[in-house]
Amino acid sequence: MxxxxxxxxxxxxxxxxxxxxxxxxxxxxxxxxxxxxxxxxxxxxxxxxxxxxxxxxxxxxxxxxxxxxxxxxxxxxxxxxARTDYLGGESRRLVDRLFGGRAAPLFAHLAEQEALTDADIAEMETLLKELRK
Amino acid sequence: MxxxxxxxxxxxxxxxxxxxxxxxxxxxxxxxxxxxxxxxxxxxxxxxxxxxxxxxxxxxxxxxxxxxxxxxxxxxxxxxxARTDYLGGESRRLVDRLFGGRAAPLFAHLAEQEALTDADIAEMETLLKELRK
DNA sequence: AGTCTGCGATTACATCTGTAGGCCAATCGA
DNA sequence: TCGATTGGCCTACAGATGTAATCGCAGACT
Incomplete structure (x- = not known):
């Protein structure tokens, strides 16, 4: 901040x-x-x-x-x-409401719909690596 | 589109x-x-x-x-x-509306909020591997 | 100074959503 | 068979939302 x-x-x-x-x-x-x-x-x-x-x-x-x-x-x-707060809040709301707070099923749905671009996949891999550290 | x-x-x-x-x-x-x-x-x-x-x-x-x-x-x-269609539709709407259709920024936000559990991360890694094949 | 004009505030109104009560027909129990 | 119950349908109504016109005031222009 x-x-x-x-x-x-x-x-x-x-x-x-x-x-x-x-x-x-x-x-x-x-x-x-x-x-x-x-x-x-x-x-x-x-x-x-x-x-x-x-x-x-x-x-x-x-x-x-x-x-x-x-x-x-x-x-x-x-x-x-702040934009970030709003986006975070809305994302969180969706995940909580529809996916029991779990992000993975949301991800699975997006994948199923082919809503993930190659760039998304690459970015997320990077992100996940970060998170594991 | x-x-x-x-x-x-x-x-x-x-x-x-x-x-x-x-x-x-x-x-x-x-x-x-x-x-x-x-x-x-x-x-x-x-x-x-x-x-x-x-x-x-x-x-x-x-x-x-x-x-x-x-x-x-x-x-x-x-x-x-179908539940799947509904969830997919709503997820898609959110991603389109708030993140310009890109899924990666959504996950970045969720990660920032610590809305990702270890299980989520593991699942998503598996999913990503699937997607790369 | 008096008018014009651009601005926020107020008001309007239709639709959607949340929440529910009442009406009327069918059915079940006696 | 006849009332009590159950169930769908229509109606209601307040609050949120989408969309906008109008009002009244403070500056700008003449």
Missing amino acids: TDGANTMADGKPERISEAEYAVMEALWVRSPLTAAEVCEEVCQSRDWSLATVKTLLSRLVTKQAIATEPDGRRFLYRPVL | TDGANTMADGKPERISEAEYAVMEALWVRSPLTAAEVCEEVCQSRDWSLATVKTLLSRLVTKQAIATEPDGRRFLYRPVL
Whole structure:
């Protein structure tokens, strides 16, 4: 954690919906951003209006996933929830919910679906070696 | 992306909610079951009423995740959606949505969280060997 | 100073989800 | 045969989510 972003051990991290996640993604790539800038990043691909983005931003503020800082007359938005924490949490949730907390069966399913690329396999081998050390 | 037709016959795999999933689990363990039997399996742990289970069952029928067969005056419910297909689909969704379709970063996250047991690691090594052949 | 304009806040509304109650037909026990 | 029970179906309703329009204010422009 080179970064000062607190991982903030608040009791219950409020769930982030799929639409909200798209907004988070933009902010994880670059931040802080204004609402309009976020819209530039996501409105084309999802076919949203600026109003929609604003709603999502304020919901994310409520959920304390992002924070605002005043910049003159408007706000800049930046993530509070770290991308890593979110990804880790979601991954964990899936594994717990569907695979009894075991990662191996998940891996097996992905393999069965041929969802693993050669690069994945190579990377994971490296990873596993690391873990055994 | 060669999206292609899914393994199943139906064109659009309707999303199954978390509560509905609990019902599916019971039916994947044993089927066909009556509504009351499903309730016996899940009502204690989730603190549901029979009415709730019935609602979930009918929603699952609508979503074509399960099917009914008449048994005298009542119905027996059995899964149409295979557990494997569901798990595979959900895993795939997560990987696609959060990790750009790459499995390796998912495992990196799980590893970082220490969500991998020794058994997982061993199993995955075996699996990887299989895959390299 | 007065208007225009861009911005966050407020409000709206349809759908989905969680959770359940009530209605009505069929069936079983007496 | 007739009521009690069981079971599916329809209805309900609050909260979350997707999607957006509108309101009111603080600066910018003239």
